[in-house]
Amino acid sequence: MQIPLALLYVSFVAAPGCSSLPTRGDSIRNTINSIINIAQITLVHIKKLKTKLLVAPQIEFSTPSIVGLTSISHDLGLLDNELQSPSSELLSQIQADVSSLEGRVRSLALTVDCPIQARPRGETGDNMFPDSHLHLILAKVQGYLDKLLLNKDKLKVC
Template sequence: MYVSSLCRSVFQRESHKSTNTRMYILLALLCVALMAPPECASLPTRENITRHLNNIISIAQTTLIHIKTLRTKLPVAPQIEVTTPPIVGLTDITRDLGLLDNDLQSSGSELLSQIQTDVSSLEGKVRFLALTMNCPVPARPGVQTGHSSFPDSHLYLILTKVQRYLESLSLNKDKLKVC
């Protein structure tokens, strides 16, 4: 309570052009720092991290549903074999989701817009979790603009890559707890 009343008096005091102005500014900054919400200054709690993990898995599963729904609207695709990078930890997952997001953006297909939004959101959540856990986080990869000579095949390829990666992420969700 003492800090609160001290801060109130500092903010209500008129600042005059004098040598005391600096002192009042420093005291005001100290009050703001002391009165900041605890979320701004505290370490992440186990409950907070668990909530983020559950949210990430939920978005991944929702995206898989969106992919399966989109596949029912498209002509039957040929079987495409793709290899996805292994799920190692938050640093690699952040990088991989950024690359998948770029692939989805560069496709230019309106059909993939919902899935691209999902993957972008997922990448942001994983990036935030990695930063919260003090993991090294790579810079977001730049979007490559390029048009495929075979846009339909490219669409199926991107869908398959995203689907396989998210299925692997769902199976290896324990890797979301390590850098």
């Protein structure tokens, strides 16, 4: 009789820790991990796509500073818009990744009460040099995501 009572006691003591809902901190930590994972997966997609393309020209550009969630969300929105160029069907997976990443960053920012700007409007211009544009946008996204992963602590500030 003592064993069933002991098991019953242990189940009541251990159960609250096992069955509780995730806390806000757990949710934030999970979202940050998800953002980091998507960024890493997107970089793999970019490298895979680059191996299929002709040799890329050396392209120089400046990557925006990574300040916090507000700026990250804005920058990812701009990159998402650039990826939606009509001449870049090859970029559909990377565009989906960046769009998902932007949505998660926006959601995280709202969760931690950061001010969020309106999503940048898409400006899909007619590109006279689609191959150059393809290489440029891939380089921009890759550079930004590399920088984001190096500054992942910025995912914890507005």
